[in-house]
Amino acid sequence: MDLYSLLNYREKKMMSAPDSCYKINTILIIDDEIDICTNLKAFFEDEGYQVFVANDGRQGLELFARQRPDLVILDLHMPHLSGHDLLTELARKAPHIPKLIISGVGNVNEVMQAIHSGGWDLLSKPINDFGLLLHKIGLMEEKAALLQQNKHYKKYLDHILEQRIVALQSSELKIMEAQREIVSRLSDVIEMRSRETGNHVRRVAQIAHYLALAYGLSAAEADMIRLAAPLHDIGKAGIPDAILMKNGKLVDDEFEIIKTHTTIGHEMLMNSDQPIIQAGAIIALQHHEHWDGSGYPHGLAGEQIHIYGRITCLADIYDVLLQKRQHKESWHAERARNYVQMHSGTFFDPHLAQLFLQNIDSISDIILDSAESG
Numbered sequence: 001m002d003l004y005s006l007l008n009y010r011e012k013k014m015m016s017a018p019d020s021c022y023k024i025n026t027i028l029i030i031d032d033e034i035d036i037c038t039n040l041k042a043f044f045e046d047e048g049y050q051v052f053v054a055n056d057g058r059q060g061l062e063l064f065a066r067q068r069p070d071l072v073i074l075d076l077h078m079p080h081l082s083g084h085d086l087l088t089e090l091a092r093k094a095p096h097i098p099k100l101i102i103s104g105v106g107n108v109n110e111v112m113q114a115i116h117s118g119g120w121d122l123l124s125k126p127i128n129d130f131g132l133l134l135h136k137i138g139l140m141e142e143k144a145a146l147l148q149q150n151k152h153y154k155k156y157l158d159h160i161l162e163q164r165i166v167a168l169q170s171s172e173l174k175i176m177e178a179q180r181e182i183v184s185r186l187s188d189v190i191e192m193r194s195r196e197t198g199n200h201v202r203r204v205a206q207i208a209h210y211l212a213l214a215y216g217l218s219a220a221e222a223d224m225i226r227l228a229a230p231l232h233d234i235g236k237a238g239i240p241d242a243i244l245m246k247n248g249k250l251v252d253d254e255f256e257i258i259k260t261h262t263t264i265g266h267e268m269l270m271n272s273d274q275p276i277i278q279a280g281a282i283i284a285l286q287h288h289e290h291w292d293g294s295g296y297p298h299g300l301a302g303e304q305i306h307i308y309g310r311i312t313c314l315a316d317i318y319d320v321l322l323q324k325r326q327h328k329e330s331w332h333a334e335r336a337r338n339y340v341q342m343h344s345g346t347f348f349d350p351h352l353a354q355l356f357l358q359n360i361d362s363i364s365d366i367i368l369d370s371a372e373s374g
């Protein structure tokens with residue numbers, strides 16, 4: 001059973017569960033008038049309830065804590081702790097437990113205040129109509145059941161929401177993971193086909209990620225560059241083998257064809273609605289553009305070049321310089337560093353080049369780590 005089926009099953013199971021109900025079995029009476037307590041206790045016991053009695057507010061609160069009754073019946077005027085204070089305290093501790101106020105005829109404000117403090121209903125003393133008393137208790141029982149049901153469904157909805165979020169996050173992670181996998185395998189194909197030195201695209205990705213963070217891009221964007229940078233040369237899939245794998249030096253026409261790997265790569269990726277592939281399309285198109293406008297395919301300059309393009313250009317060239325290629329030996333790190341310095345503001349975004357040079361030790365470590373893991 002997959003996660004969604006499991007959730008649906010659990011939802012149905014919970015939905016079809018019997019409604020929660022609230023049953024009043026135990027009653028706490030708090031009143032300083034002994035006769036009233038005695039009469040009510042006798043009446044309720046005859047009706048089958050278990051009854052506890054307290055004759056002042058403080059004792060009532062203690063008994064409440066000990067017995068946790070299903071209903072509290074209380075007077076408003078009592079020694080030690082007034083009915084209002086008692087109500088406030090009970091409402092705070094147990095808002096879901098019904099509280100019936102029994103009081104002599106008082107003023108309307110006092111009654112309103114008692115209801116406001118947490119009383120659920122009111123009955124005037126002396127109590128002559130016990131049918132009305134039972135009716136009110138029945139209504140409060142229904143209200144308590146509704147509140148309990150509401151609480152139950154709120155908890156249930158919170159639970160479902162939480163499960164849905166977890167499921168969504170899990171699906172997003174799986175999709176992201178699948179994209180990473182596809183990008184990684186595509187990069188391997190390009191690397192093999194264009195005879196790149198082992199792990200070139202991974203090093204470019206790591207250096208680009210480091211530079212993106214140093215530049216001040218968010219962790220999410222830096223991650224995006226790391227995932228998309230390996231696609232920078234994907235357009236080479238559209239370059240004929242005879243040119244791509246030529247052993248001799250390329251003539252001008254051949255070089256013009258090689259240059260089209262940027263636009264080919266862009267066309268391959270541009271129509272995706274996946275963020276990683278979209279970033280890959282930008283990088284494929286712009287990773288040979290130069291800050292001074294001397295690059296290709298469009299001769300963009302400065303900030304016309306997307307930051308993804310500027311970062312990948314620097315990371316790509318630096319790594320190529322350090323590696324042995326068909327027509328060049330690997331360069332010593334110092335020579336490659338000088339190259340970056342020399343081309344700051346021409347090929348490379350000067351601010352990026354400065355950050356790169358300031359962090360050259362960390363970048364060298366990234367390259368070393370990659371060589372060891374590759």
Ligand SMILES: [Fe+2]
Pocket residue numbers: 232233261287288
């Ligand atoms: Fe390229």
Ligand SMILES: [Fe+2]
Pocket residue numbers: 200204232233316
């Ligand atoms: Fe490259």
